[in-house]
Amino acid sequence: MAQPQEEQAQPPSIVDPQQLIQSELDDTTRGLKEITLMLEQSRVELGKLTQRNTAVNAHLQQIHDQIGNLPSEEVRTVYDSALDAQQRLFQMRGQLEKLQSDQNHLEHYKNMLEHLKSTAKAGGGGGNGKSDRSGMAGVEMLVNAQESERQRLSRQMHDGPAQALSNFILQTEIAMRLLDIDPVQARNELNNLKISAMSTFQKVRNFIFELRPMMLDDLGLAPTIRRYADSFKEQAGVEVSVTISGKERRLEPYIEVLTFRSMQELLSNAVHQNQATLVKIQLDIGDPAVRLSLDDNGKGFDTDSLTKESNLGMKLVRDRVEMLGGKFDLDTAPGKGARVTLTIPIFN
Numbered sequence: 001m002a003q004p005q006e007e008q009a010q011p012p013s014i015v016d017p018q019q020l021i022q023s024e025l026d027d028t029t030r031g032l033k034e035i036t037l038m039l040e041q042s043r044v045e046l047g048k049l050t051q052r053n054t055a056v057n058a059h060l061q062q063i064h065d066q067i068g069n070l071p072s073e074e075v076r077t078v079y080d081s082a083l084d085a086q087q088r089l090f091q092m093r094g095q096l097e098k099l100q101s102d103q104n105h106l107e108h109y110k111n112m113l114e115h116l117k118s119t120a121k122a123g124g125g126g127g128n129g130k131s132d133r134s135g136m137a138g139v140e141m142l143v144n145a146q147e148s149e150r151q152r153l154s155r156q157m158h159d160g161p162a163q164a165l166s167n168f169i170l171q172t173e174i175a176m177r178l179l180d181i182d183p184v185q186a187r188n189e190l191n192n193l194k195i196s197a198m199s200t201f202q203k204v205r206n207f208i209f210e211l212r213p214m215m216l217d218d219l220g221l222a223p224t225i226r227r228y229a230d231s232f233k234e235q236a237g238v239e240v241s242v243t244i245s246g247k248e249r250r251l252e253p254y255i256e257v258l259t260f261r262s263m264q265e266l267l268s269n270a271v272h273q274n275q276a277t278l279v280k281i282q283l284d285i286g287d288p289a290v291r292l293s294l295d296d297n298g299k300g301f302d303t304d305s306l307t308k309e310s311n312l313g314m315k316l317v318r319d320r321v322e323m324l325g326g327k328f329d330l331d332t333a334p335g336k337g338a339r340v341t342l343t344i345p346i347f348n
Contacts, residue, residue: 018117025113032106035099042096049092053085104217112254116323164200168193221256221290222248225263225283236271239278246285255344258320259283259292265313266294266340274298274338286346289326293341300336314340 060082063074171193178186215224222244233240250256263281270276276298284291318328321342332338 021113021117025110025117028106028110028113032103032110035103035106039096039099039103042092042099046089046092046096049085049089053089056082056085101214104214108253108257111252112257115252115254164196164203168197168200171196216256216260220248220250221259222283222285224260225281228260228264229267229281232267232271238271238276240267240281241279242281242283244283244285246283248285251285251290251346254324255290255346258324259290259342259344262317262321262342263292263294265317269314270294270296270298270338274301276337289346290344291341292344293339295337295339297337300332300334300338302334303330303332317342 056078060078063078171189175186175189175193178189215227225244226242229240229242232238251259263283267279267281270279274296276296278297280295282291282293282295314330318330321328321344324344326342326344329341329343330338331340
């Protein structure tokens with residue numbers, strides 16, 4: 001008697017990586033359109049605020065010329081109006097700068113997705129399970145990398161500018177209460193507030209540079225790496241040298257972004273994880289490829305530890321480079337420092 005055949009379980013369907021890339025590309029394109037629209041509206045508003053600020057300053061100058069003949073209440077009203085106009089103008093300029101930074105970031109991310117899409121298409125998934133899984137891993141890595149970067153920036157914003165703004169509010173309330181009680185102490189509080197604001201403003205500028213240096217868009221990879229190394233050297237108190245060879249020229253945006261972000265991660269890893277006091281950065285802009293290497297005199301580590309949480313940043317750099325057909329070389333051992341070399345092909 002024949003035994004009934006058991007119903008075979010259907011294998012799970014494999015999601016087409018190109019569909020995932022296209023979905024992410026569509027979301028990015030929509031976000032880019034929204035930011036472009038907000039930029040246009042913000043520029044219009046900035047023009048109006050600039051005109052208002054000019055008019056208020058002109059009125060303020062008139063008040064200043066005849067301040068002895070005017071009641072104090074009118075003088076206070078004009079000064080409050082001028083302060084409000086300047087504050088709104090400053091906020092709008094900051095908003096415009098952030099929107100421009102977001103727009104540049106999304107444009108570069110869109111370019112990278114388009115390149116990834118064309119690379120996946122050229123690879124001809126064609127039902128090849130291994131190719132599909134490889135493509136899926138690449139997309140997953142890219143999305144996770146973006147989310148990880150957002151989390152890091154969110155923490156920095158919370159611990160830095162957001163906390164400082166909270167302190168500003170408190171200092172302002174203290175100064176307002178002291179205005180009628182002790183004007184001298186109120187002036188001291190306002191002076192302290194000004195000093196704190198200047199310090200925070202510089203930190204925000206450094207934060208914006210780390211988030212998305214405008215130099216990378218305006219001048220290119222080599223000048224931006226030099227500037228970042230000088231800034232990092234000053235802030236971290238370590239010796240950082242930069243040597244650049246080859247023909248300095250503009251590259252595809254995604255190559256410049258990948259190289260710069262890799263340099264950021266590797267430099268931070270060398271100092272904060274590897275405890276290096278000296279880091280040598282070498283950048284060679286060749287014809288077939290860009291070559292970036294970092295040598296440090298840190299404590300070194302076991303190459304098998306790349307899977308550990310402390311070295312996930314370096315692993316992410318390796319995955320990004322290899323995803324674009326590049327090469328990642330690591331030479332290190334405990335007590336012997338580390339040398340990391342990236343070779344990224346240039347597609348002409």
